[in-house]
Amino acid sequence: MTVLEAIQKSTEFLGKKGVESPRLQTELLLAHVLAMPRMKLYLNFERSLAPGEVDALREFLRRRSQREPLQHITGSTSFCGHEISVNRNVLVPRPETELLAECGWQFLAAVPAPPATALDFGTGSGCIAIALAAKCPTAALTALDLSALALGVARENAARSGVAERIEFLQSDGFAELAPGPKGVRRQFDLFISNPPYIPSQEIPTLQPEVRDFDPTGALDGGEDGLAFYRLIASQAGAHLKPGGKLMMEFGDGQADAIREILEREKWVVEAVKEDYSHRARIVIARL
Ligand SMILES: C[S@@+](CC[C@H](N)C(=O)[O-])C[C@H]1O[C@@H](n2cnc3c(N)ncnc32)[C@H](O)[C@@H]1O
Numbered sequence: 001m002t003v004l005e006a007i008q009k010s011t012e013f014l015g016k017k018g019v020e021s022p023r024l025q026t027e028l029l030l031a032h033v034l035a036m037p038r039m040k041l042y043l044n045f046e047r048s049l050a051p052g053e054v055d056a057l058r059e060f061l062r063r064r065s066q067r068e069p070l071q072h073i074t075g076s077t078s079f080c081g082h083e084i085s086v087n088r089n090v091l092v093p094r095p096e097t098e099l100l101a102e103c104g105w106q107f108l109a110a111v112p113a114p115p116a117t118a119l120d121f122g123t124g125s126g127c128i129a130i131a132l133a134a135k136c137p138t139a140a141l142t143a144l145d146l147s148a149l150a151l152g153v154a155r156e157n158a159a160r161s162g163v164a165e166r167i168e169f170l171q172s173d174g175f176a177e178l179a180p181g182p183k184g185v186r187r188q189f190d191l192f193i194s195n196p197p198y199i200p201s202q203e204i205p206t207l208q209p210e211v212r213d214f215d216p217t218g219a220l221d222g223g224e225d226g227l228a229f230y231r232l233i234a235s236q237a238g239a240h241l242k243p244g245g246k247l248m249m250e251f252g253d254g255q256a257d258a259i260r261e262i263l264e265r266e267k268w269v270v271e272a273v274k275e276d277y278s279h280r281a282r283i284v285i286a287r288l
Helices: 001-015 022-033 038-044 053-064 070-074 095-109 128-134 150-160 201-206 228-240 255-267
Strands: 078-079 082-085 118-119 141-144 167-171 191-194 241-250 269-275 281-287
Touching: 001 022, 001 053, 022 038, 022 053, 022 070, 053 070, 070 078, 078 095, 078 128, 082 128, 082 150, 095 128, 095 191, 095 241, 095 281, 118 128, 118 228, 128 141, 128 150, 128 167, 128 191, 141 150, 150 167, 191 228, 228 241, 228 255, 255 269, 255 281
Parallel strands: 118 141, 118 191, 141 167, 191 241
Antiparallel strands: 078 082, 241 281, 269 281
């Protein structure tokens, strides 16, 4: 079988299984099997696949047809230019979240009294903390998550990107581990950044199988109306911000107005609501 024949047959197969963008998914899987950039496939249409390559592709197609995410099959994704390993213990980083990270490093880089400090609340794979640490070489980061397994993935990702030394990994249920210690010192940061779980609990069964069955439920479930973490953060993050500090959060479709209300009730000033690539309100920036 040639590369072109493999692409055609596999595209048809994945399409019948209801996988979105089956041609692109096929090309990415085949490029992974052949260890070449996807665009190089186009220069190799007539190349014959070795039996081992056909077997590997067949196995990947089987997994993808069962709606396992492409990133779980290839083992990683790219986030702000960093290779981020993913597995069932962490949310697969989404492209929209790169915009949140960008807002974060633009602010951190301009903090007048370095070293700037930031807390990535619900770090998952560590993608946001890693991007911030890489863009702001003097900043000190804290990457917090409830899941010890997620923190293990985040630590490995940070090491691969060469920024693990500047990130503190903190296992904490919400703000529990940020409480003042025996000497009463409160931990404060210039930036509080978060992409918290924001799917209403009852909507989780209706999500695409790639998300519902493979992203950890703890990374998705935002409580009854999806807003539980915004209420928690709005009521508690202020105590952990330095003067002049900022709160930046990602949120889901249609949640902008409710989140503004939650923040304003807790005396936050909403400075900006930013849209994602599909012009949907996605990021809120606030200060006290
Ligand atoms: C939507 S994911 C975001 C992951 C990553 N920051 C990203 O943007 O791809 C939310 C993260 O919050 C974590 N989380 C859920 N409940 C938490 C809690 N009570 N305390 C701390 N972290 C929590 C989850 O384990 C998950 O890693």
